[in-house]
Amino acid sequence: MSNAKLHTLVSWIGGNDLKAIVTDAKDKGLGPIASTLKAEKFDAVELLYNYPKEQVTPYLAWLKQEIDIPIRAYPIELSSPVNFGEIYLQANQHLSRITLEDKELSVLLSPGTPAMQAVWILLGKTRYPCTFYQSSLEQGVQQVVIPFELSAEYMPAAKSLGNSRINQLLEANVPINAAFDNIITRNPRMKLLKAQAQKLAEFDVPVLIYGETGTGKELFARAIHNASHRANKPFVPVNCGAIPVELVDSVLFGHKKGAFTGALADKSGLFEQAHGGTLFLDEFGELQPSVQVRLLRVLQEGTFIPVGGTSEQKVDVRIITATHRNLIEAVANGIFREDLFYRVAVGVLHLPPLREREGDLSLLTDSLISSLTMSDSILKHKKIYPDAKNIILQHPWRGNVRELQSTLLRAALWCQGETITAEDIRQALFEMPEKNKDLMDVNISQGIDIQNIISDLVARYIRKALEHSGQNKTRAAQLLGLNNYQTLNNWIEKYGIKS
Known part of the structure; x- marks a missing residue:
């Protein structure tokens, strides 16, 4: 009986693999997995996937017809296909099991996200010696030689931190006690906006904040609230775009027991919860016209009727709204009520995107790195090289400060040693295709x-x-x-x- 190890190929299932079974995708080839299995000899293949099962099942059935070796596939739950911590834990678990089974290991790098590919290389060069392959339509199937070595003792911070802690760092919500000092800038336009916002905080008027995603709209809203006479009262934030249309009335104004199926008890709405304080309506432009009418009445008269109720309730709430939409254009097109627009647009702040905040990128980078190092002892010695900053200064940052923060966290978690290099930043960046x-x-x-x-x-x-x-x-x-x-x-x- 032969003592030869079974040669096993391991891979994520990628989008190009799933496309291989589409009838009109003949020019796209077999996909990286099938191409590799046809070009090279393996005894078995083990696949990981985080696509919906209904997409993967037909592909696996097709692959079993094309390839005459044992195929095992494992569904993997990831909160995001670029979550390094989760990918590391799952990949490490599966490679550990395979090597315990005493199998010869090969890894196909081509399918999956850059984060998945990076984790394969990290594990394959430190813990689980293996052969790497890649497959493309242009160059076919090739064995890959990774021309560097990693220290076997090196463990990414993601492993030490643990998944829940990584998610906490990634979320990095706006602090409850946010003040104008939390708005880091040396840009003249931003300094003027801070001064205007501080002045608005003194007056009990509605404020409308414009800005792209990730520009700091909630940070400004909380700072205004905390600098106002309502600071010791509730600040209640809500994302209007996340509320199902049929539940908007109940969420905003509350409901009475028996008002609808499932209303088992009286429930207060956000206006009531924010009484005396500030209600922050984020993504305000997403509200449907039918909701806009009912919201206008509350703002005009300071009263509302809960769903299923019969009597009006009085409320004292300051409204701060935020949107990435051009509401003036929406008014002109009849999508947004003109009277509601002028009711909320008394104080108006238009936050610029990060790419227009000259002088702020380097300052924000230093501030965010400092915040990361203070947030967890595992990251406390991280610092950033000047050449890494140059890469940051060249990037368009369409996701603004939020994208910058996420990128720096990814780079800090996966850089070797204490210094974040230009290559670490390049690997942590996502190059979005031009629209x-x-x-x-x-x-x-x-x-x-x-x-x-x-x-x-x-x-x-x-x-x-x-x-x-x-x-x-x-x-x-x-x-x-x-x-x-x-x-x-x-x-x-x-x-x-x-x-």
């Missing part, structure tokens, strides 16, 4: 290919014109402002446009 509408606003800081941008723009509108004209080139040329269909043909040939 179609952003062709005229591509980030130029790292260089661009202007010819490719022109080609993309031309191809997009030629295809649109052809589609609109039913593939009539004469009509398409007219739509594009070209002299004739022959000119259109020249453009199609020049830019290699395929219908």
